[in-house]
Amino acid sequence: MAKIVLDLHEIFNKSQKIEAELNRVMMEAVDKRITPVEIIPGKGSGQLKKRVLRFLAQPEIKNLYHRLEKDDKNFGRIFVHFKF
Numbered sequence: 010m011a012k013i014v015l016d017l018h019e020i021f022n023k024s025q026k027i028e029a030e031l032n033r034v035m036m037e038a039v040d041k042r043i044t045p046v047e048i049i050p051g052k053g054s055g056q057l058k059k060r061v062l063r064f065l066a067q068p069e070i071k072n073l074y075h076r077l078e079k080d081d082k083n084f085g086r087i088f089v090h091f092k093f
Contacts, residue, residue: 016049031064044091052085
């Protein structure tokens with residue numbers, strides 16, 4: 010099974026790039042019917058993870074996916090599951 014991985018380590022301080030990449034992977038997952046999407050904001054201070062979760066909580070984005078899973082073994086990883 011294919012999955013999409015988005016590692017945000019390289020662009021953690023580029024605000025517009027983060028939003029663009031999050032939008033890109035969500036649309037790619039929908040277009041290619043791929044589930045899950047793994048988003049890696051990293052551990053750090055937790056601010057980037059909070060930002061990703063706020064992005065995923067937007068109504069227009071939330072309507073795209075089925076459920077969200079925060080990895081309980083790795084704080085710096087989020088899975089977005091789609092139901093096709």
